[in-house]
Amino acid sequence: MSKRFLDLLRAGLLAMLCSISPALWAASLQAELVDAQGQPLAGAVLTLRGPLGAEAEPLSALMDQQAKQFVPNVLAVRSGTRVAFPNSDNIRHHVYSFSPTKRFELRLYQGTPSEPVLFDKPGAVVLGCNIHDWMVGYVYVTDDPWFAVSDAQGKVQLDSLPVGSYAVSLWHPQAPDMLPQAAGTQVLGELQTQQRFTLALQASTVVAPPQGPASAFGDAFKNATRDAAR
Template sequence: MTRPFLDLLRAGLLGLFCSISPVLWAASLHAELVDTQGQPLAGAVLTLRGPLGAEAEPEQAVMDQQALQFVPNVLAVRTGTLVAFPNSDNIRHHVYSFSPSKKFELRLYQGTPSEPVLFDKPGAVVLGCNIHDWMVGYVYVTDDPWSAVSDSQGRVQFDRLPVGSYSASLWHPQSPNMLPQTAGTLVIGEPQVQQRFTLAIQAPADVVPAVAPASAFGDAFKKAQRDAAP
């Protein structure tokens, strides 16, 4: 065979390989999450559902307790994830949830419970501490294979995303009815993609007090329970 023919053959095979193996061609997504006033939203969740065959198995996650707060305040995990609940404070906590997606209780303890908690149903799970009523946290469980929580500037980053078309959704503890919102379709086809998403919330994020009132868990749980009712 002549060299030009071989070069043409290699190029054709490479193009075919790329078309049937998008998982190997990764890109990055840099997203900005804002409210309807254009202000950055911290603690918002962006989830993505994309090309088939590119989905990794759920990994174990951690929801810590530090300085009498849940850290992080919002944790996003895929359905089927085991979540550990270490207590890094020097006092005991009693973690529980009555949310329909996951009801569980970790009685008074210090250190790390021997067994993590399996979150096997999608939905928003409101966490509380039976001893410290102001402690409120959230585990957002999604069937989507990619998820991330925005930082204090409303930024989210995904690395090594397979090239392809993705359906995006958004969630925040102050989302109306505590339900996710669809965010359209996103096409990943370049090494780096930048995108801005707008999420409607019930109150500006900056009005959330630094120290939650004593009824914070009760209010959050009642809201989740009311919105989950048929």
């Protein structure tokens, strides 16, 4: 077999792979996340795992502090992500977490700490401020390579996914014991898939704390650590 023939064969195979590879990454999912009464859920996390061999690298992320609130209220990140905690207020904050997934403390500060915080284990992390007790935020850390947080209408959009079958998981700060919920398998093809997912919620959990009660962080933290203490 001549070298010229092998070169032509390789070129043909390369052209074929280039022509089909965009289709292999043409899947997209538009999901609606609702509670048991069919009401849209903001701040819910949807994660996808699969197909085999398809992975994503952890990225950097940001959890801001604005108007004495964590922004966003729910941040989803991949395991291994470093999260910066800038303080955009003109007052100082003292951010901390006692959650088993990630314990850390950023002592009283303004501006942006020089070192971001590494979130290296999957699970839910409840954030508080030692100065403003009503401030509660959540970092949801996942090993799944694809994920998104729902908007105010409970909508999630994931694009440029490999065509294939995915295991779906759902999470929300009001989930029982703040644990993720398996939501079955979703097959994604070349056309956009639309799906509605329902989450079971625990009404007593604080999600968007009001200005005032000092128990907001304590209630959320107690719920986050209940399962770990068993």
